[in-house]
Amino acid sequence: MIPGEIIWEQEMRVPNTVVxxxxxxxxxxxxxxxxxxxPLELVYRPKPGDNLVGVVTDVRHSGYSVDIxxxxxGFISSxxxxxxxxxxxxxxxxxxxxxxxxxxDITDAKRLPAGKLVDVPASKxxxxxxxxxxxxxxxRDGTGCSIFVGNNGYIWIGGKGNLQLALxxxxxxxxxxxxxxxxxxxxxxxxxxxGNVTVPPREEAAPAAPAPTEERAPEPAEVSGLxxxxxxxxxxxxxxxxxxxxQVSEGEPVVEPPRAEAPEESDNPLMKGGSGIPEKKDxxxxxxx
Amino acid sequence: xxxxxxxxxxxxxxxRGPKDLRSVRIExxxxxxxxxxxxxEWGGNKVIAGVYGPRECIPKHGADPYKAKxxxxxxxxxFCSKGEHSRSGPxxxxxxxxxxxxxxxxxVVMTKNFPRSQIEVYVEVIQAEGGTxxxxxxxxxxxxxxxxIPMTDMVSAIAVGKLDGQLVVDxxxxxxxxxxxxxxxxxxxxxxxxxxxxxxxxxxxxxxxxSLDDGIEGADKVYELQAEALKKSYxxxxxxxxxx
Numbered sequence: 001m002i003p004g005e006i007i008w009e010q011e012m013r014v015p016n017t018v019v020x021x022x023x024x025x026x027x028x029x030x031x032x033x034x035x036x037x038x039p040l041e042l043v044y045r046p047k048p049g050d051n052l053v054g055v056v057t058d059v060r061h062s063g064y065s066v067d068i069x070x071x072x073x074g075f076i077s078s079x080x081x082x083x084x085x086x087x088x089x090x091x092x093x094x095x096x097x098x099x100x101x102x103x104x105d106i107t108d109a110k111r112l113p114a115g116k117l118v119d120v121p122a123s124k125x126x127x128x129x130x131x132x133x134x135x136x137x138x139x140r141d142g143t144g145c146s147i148f149v150g151n152n153g154y155i156w157i158g159g160k161g162n163l164q165l166a167l168x169x170x171x172x173x174x175x176x177x178x179x180x181x182x183x184x185x186x187x188x189x190x191x192x193x194x195g196n197v198t199v200p201p202r203e204e205a206a207p208a209a210p211a212p213t214e215e216r217a218p219e220p221a222e223v224s225g226l227x228x229x230x231x232x233x234x235x236x237x238x239x240x241x242x243x244x245x246x247q248v249s250e251g252e253p254v255v256e257p258p259r260a261e262a263p264e265e266s267d268n269p270l271m272k273g274g275s276g277i278p279e280k281k282d283x284x285x286x287x288x289x
Numbered sequence: 290x291x292x293x294x295x296x297x298x299x300x301x302x303x304x305r306g307p308k309d310l311r312s313v314r315i316e317x318x319x320x321x322x323x324x325x326x327x328x329x330e331w332g333g334n335k336v337i338a339g340v341y342g343p344r345e346c347i348p349k350h351g352a353d354p355y356k357a358k359x360x361x362x363x364x365x366x367x368f369c370s371k372g373e374h375s376r377s378g379p380x381x382x383x384x385x386x387x388x389x390x391x392x393x394x395x396x397v398v399m400t401k402n403f404p405r406s407q408i409e410v411y412v413e414v415i416q417a418e419g420g421t422x423x424x425x426x427x428x429x430x431x432x433x434x435x436x437x438i439p440m441t442d443m444v445s446a447i448a449v450g451k452l453d454g455q456l457v458v459d460x461x462x463x464x465x466x467x468x469x470x471x472x473x474x475x476x477x478x479x480x481x482x483x484x485x486x487x488x489x490x491x492x493x494x495x496x497x498x499x500s501l502d503d504g505i506e507g508a509d510k511v512y513e514l515q516a517e518a519l520k521k522s523y524x525x526x527x528x529x530x531x532x533x
Contacts, residue, residue: 002434002443002515002516002519002520003397003433003434003439003440003441003442003443004397004440004441004442004443004477004478004479005443005516006479016439018399018441020441020479020480025441025442025479027399027439027440027441028434028437028438028439028440029434029435029437029519039437040437040523041325041434041435041436041437042437043343043402043403043436043437043438043439045402045403071342071343071344071345071346071403071405071406071407072345072405072406100404101354101404101405102403102404102405102406121437123437178523
């Protein structure tokens with residue numbers, strides 16, 4: 001389907017479509033599966049309950065401005081959070097409220113430890129998460145990384161796993177996002193890679209690490225493993241590092257069930273951060289494919 | 290140069306019939322860093338379009354609290370033709386074309402979805418051989434779709450003109466220069482809205498009505514190519530790849 005192409009002869013109230021004279025037309029590139037319209041290219045529009053990964057860009061008395069990959073930044077009000085952030089901190093939060101002019105209030109924000117921030121097209125996020133996080137769990141299992149996906153297209157990858165493989169896998173998912181049975185293909189892909197996971201990616205990771213790079217863009221060859229907390233230029237290395245091993249040690253062994261893993265994995269940073277905010281990780285599968 | 294004989298035995302200068310288009314090749318997703326992009330090779334024209342946004346409106350006081358601002362920039366490169374464009378940068382002609390292109394997209398791009406932001410469309414003419422504005426519109430429409438900017442309809446553009454008293458579709462450079470009239474137009478595919486209509490030279494009312502019909506027919510052919518290009522872009526290997 002391309003913009004303006006007719007999808008259904010009758011009126012259907014589906015996102016990313018427009019109804020004209022009782023017929024439904026596509027407004028973006030997409031595919032049709034029975035009564036659903038799946039956009040292939042999409043500009044993310046914030047809605048309450050969405051999970052976000054962002055970067056703190058400004059600290060004010062009233063709260064924190066956050067870069068969330070949108071025309072207008074998000075805002076974490078000091079009223080809703082007891083965690084304090086610094087400029088450059090990576091956060092994972094939930095949209096409390098998004099108004100019609102694009103202001104986004106974030107709640108339940110917590111700081112993510114040092115990791116890599118990847119920018120992916122927002123339309124591929126549901127595919128990266130998969131049904132009930134199935135895809136995400138495959139990637140987590142296969143790479144040993146912990147991954148947080150924001151609906152805004154920002155993805156945080158950290159932990160002790162094979163970062164390079166995780167990035168490659170994401171790439172693989174994005175490339176094949178419009179195909180069937182992707183979770184199996186990804187598993188296969190990871191298994192293929194699995195044989196040489198230990199050797200080549202490490203080799204790649206080691207030499208490429210030195211360049212200090214900005215964290216937010218998946219810029220040129222930043223092939224930095226977690227071992228070198230390089231991307232976090234503004235991050236005062238101390239905090240993340242203290243959190244990091246703790247988090248990984250918890251996160252790694254507990255790999256299989258999504259719901260079990262998620263809290264475990266993130267409980268620790270929470271404790272360290274000193275906030276009693278409940279874990280919202282499960283919310284991630286809001287957008288099922 | 291003397292005026293050539295534009296139509297000979299029902300054939301045009303390059304051997305086309307009156308309703309034949311030049312060869313048109315459209316490719317979507319050609320730029321890595323742009324959110325959406327397209328390359329159009331239309332006869333001797335080569336046009337590349339890139340789309341960014343919606344992003345923060347700059348300058349901020351120019352932001353519209355109700356909808357996104359559409360910014361279109363059409364520009365000819367200094368090397369696009371025989372030296373008439375030796376100075377780069379905006380000029381009277383390119384500013385006008387930017388404006389009419391913007392107005393062509395304003396009815397279809399759903400700008401109300403993105404208040405206080407701007408959507409930027411940059412079109413660069415790498416090589417010109419008559420009909421660059423229609424090639425640019427075609428490229429920009431594909432680039433907008435490729436960027437995932439919601440549009441209620443697809444825009445396709447075509448020029449119709451009059452050569453030696455006969456209406457023909459898709460004028461080339463010489464036909465444009467030596468013909469009697471040139472009517473570029475942009476048409477939405479679904480409801481056949483005319484979003485751009487300009488006319489150089491003279492046509493009678495009947496001829497104009499006829500040229501609109503011919504234009505709609507030609508625009509449909511362009512639409513098919515646009516649709517095909519967008520679909521094909523998903524077969525490309527590097528599509529949507531991360532910068533690893």
